[in-house]
Amino acid sequence: MPLQANYSLEQEFSFDGQFHEYFSFLQSLSITIRGTSRDVFDVRPLGQFLTPSLKKLKLQQTDARLFVLWLDAVRKIPLFNLRSLYLFLDLISDDLLITVVHSLRHLVELDLEDRPFTLSSVGDLTNIGLQALKFCECLIALSIVRSKMNCPASFTRVDNKGMFHVSEGCKRLESVKLGGFAKVTEAGYSSILYSCRNLKKFELLTSPLLSDSVIDNMTGVARSIVELRLSSCSLLTSEALEHLSSFRKLEVLDTSGCERIGDQAPFYISKVTTLTRLNLAKARITDVGLALLGAGDLPIVQLCIRKCEKVTDKGIKSLIHADRKICKTLSVLDVGYIPKITDEVIFTIATAAKALIYLSLRFCNGVTDAAVQMLMDRPNHNSSQLQMLDLCSCRGLSAEAIMLPLPLYAFHRLRWLGIGLTDIVAKRGIFSAICEARPRLVVCGVCCDFGCCDGWQCNKVR
CATH class of the missing domain: 3.80.10.10 (Ribonuclease Inhibitor)
Structure with a gap:
């Protein structure tokens, strides 16, 4: 199994010289910051981890400008041969993309997501940045997404021409994920579908100009596609x-x-x-x-x-x-x-x-105590296999929906229980007793989705 390291930085963390010795065979490094969305990770100390064995780097909440300067400095390290790069950034720019592709020519996977705080297009990604992807001749997985988490921003300086550049320069792609390209139509996306004949995964998010004809244009790759995601595309109808x-x-x-x-x-x-x-x-x-x-x-x-x-x-x-x-x-x-x-x-x-094993009933106000009791009281029933149960904001539940003491068999396989915005949370005695009776059970009182995890970190909910 490849050696991996995952760090979650909640406070100041120091890298000392011994790390290079400890992780000389490190192949995968993932670092995330548990803080506000404006906190960023200082990439400068990462030079100590750049051993010849490192193939995969994943960083959350990274300042794009600082990362460009850092990557430009470390690109000359002998035998530095990163294959997979995953970045959560403040802004995806031409400068960032051009620096990445010229510094990491052997990239196989490139995953970029930004979360801008303003609608300004100054320094934003353009068609020129996407044109640079042709230098990554080994690329088989590409993901470029603009999140609307902080503001309703989109890539306003990229149009179909940018997608034509991707289709011409990245014909080996097997996985494509694109989100937030507000000025790209099915013509742009179709060019990728025509060029990438080995495509297995195709995902588009928040593409307001995408029409029903996009699937008609997939005839060339229809036999190879395993995963198709077309999310929040407002023009798509059933006919697609x-x-x-x-x-x-x-x-x-x-x-x-x-x-x-x-x-x-x-x-x-x-x-x-x-x-x-x-x-x-x-x-x-x-x-x-x-x-x-x-x-x-x-x-x-x-x-x-x-x-x-x-x-x-x-x-x-x-x-x-x-x-x-x-x-x-x-x-x-x-x-x-x-x-x-x-x-x-x-x-x-x-x-x-x-x-x-996973059941979400969140915000279903017609669900009452009777349903919860049924899920608890039948030890030999199918319901006893549940590992995750989401009851968030089920307003039909009373504080007594989960009666104490818990029977030995109740929720004996459950590993996560969501009870945010219910009366159960308000009654702290029940909340604490559930945690005490089931030490391996994570009880979430803050309305997270399944697992309290966003792909990088798990919330502290107990």
Whole structure:
């Protein structure tokens, strides 16, 4: 197994000369800062870690300007041969991208995400920066994303020409993730699809000009695509998925945030017999759509229909039948933010879904104490396999939803319980007693999503 090191910096941390000796065979280094979103990591001491063995570097909350200066200084270190670079930055610029590709010619994976604090385009990424990617001839995975965490910013200085540069210079790409390119249309994205014939993963986020024809342009790579994610693309409708059945190897489909996706989409999706993970969050589907999806009898392992507000108990029951494949395969189910979900369908889910280990009911106000007691009181039932249960803001729960003392078998496999914004949290005695009775159980009272983890760090919730 490759030697790895992960650091979470909560206070001043000193690197001494001994680290070079200890980590002379280090292959992967990940550093994150637990602080405010404006705190950044000083990259200068990292020179001590740049051994010939280091192949993967992952840094959160890095100042782009300082990183450019640092990388320009260390690029001449003998045998420095980084293959994978992951950066969370304040701003992705041409200067950053050009410096990275000229300094790290053998990069295989490049993952950049920025979180700007202003809408200013000064110093922002342009088509020129993307043109420099042609110098990374070994690149097979590319991710460039602009987050809206701090402000509603996008890459306003990149258009289709920038995507043409990517398609011409990076024909070996197998994984592409692009987010926040507000001026790019399907013509730009299609150029990548035509050029990258080995593409297995394709993900677009927040692409307001993307239209339904994007999937029609995927005919050349349809047989190789395993993972397709088109998230928060406001123009996409159900018709975009009409020819989805031509994707013979598709296992993952994500159209979360595409609010014009309707009941016809589940019908098209039901024809993809290889599908195991499906995310339809915020789609305009109803019980009819879920019934159509169920008729396809797909072996779905993970299903998210969060914020599909027109769905009721009836729709979920039509999807989960005892004789369907999904009852044997479904392990992760998210039905959060659906106002018409009640205890009745929780009983159905717990009874039929034999492999279920993650269940999210967050913001389902129709869920009451009775459902929680059912999940607790049946030691030999399917529900006893649950490892994560999210009850955040289920306003139908009382402070007595979890009765004390806990029976020996109650939640005996549970590893994470979300009870933020419920009366259970307000009653601190119950909160503390749960933690004491189940030492391995993480109880979250601050409304995190599954696991209290953003991919870099875990919140302190106990």
